[in-house]
Amino acid sequence: MTAKIIDTLAGKNVQPTPMRMLILEQFLLNTRALSLVDLEGFLPRADRSTIYRNLKFFVQKGLIHTVDEGSVAQHYALCPDACEEGAHLDTHPHFYCTSCKETICLSSLVIPSFRFPVKYRVEQVEMTA
Template sequence: MAHPQEDTLIAKQITPTAMRLLVLEVLQQQSAALSLADVEQLLGHADRITVHRTLKTFTDKGLVHRIEDGSGAVKFALCEPGCTPEHHQDLHVHFFCTQCRETSCLPAVAIPAIPLPSAFQVQETSLVLKGVCARCTSIA
């Protein structure tokens, strides 16, 4: 009997391995985006190169997307349905909390279309808002 994580990997044409299943499970259990170091810490004693390669494979296959939030570490979060290796559909705002330093995906907040001169071709769009998240605001 297949596990849901195995089905998720197979649907994205990713061969399920023990490490890939563990990394996917860690990503599914978190509400915030995770850096490579975060994933390593949550896994315990995991080979950094293997975790890095796993996250790269997940990104290349449209399972996760990369977030550069200005914290100095690239973060990873699960993609929305519909992402493909050729085109990520994650055109939503990301929010970096300056207090807890977590980065959250805000899929209900779309990045607005930005008209550019015809000679410009956008290859990637990213919008990171910085401030205090709802959890930290309620604690204060």
């Protein structure tokens, strides 16, 4: 696991500090999107602002992306290898389970491009099954 963590960080040009490794490990262990509260639960000895700062840094580095699935807390999920600093390629939809309250990336799906009348501006797309 440690080698995988270091490889993943190196792939995005991120120095492997102990805290970064602990946070990334949780993303590798969990298939679902994680919130700051989730990470605080997994890393009880870590300080909240330190975790938050590292999450912001990871997003900037193309390591994780933010997930807006409509719940109150901001969630984050691991990015594919193709994402890099300042260039996120996560155009996939996310699935939110209303029963277990978990969100996962549907990485193999691409959000179709919609053609709307020009007077509208699309800000958010929601799919209902």
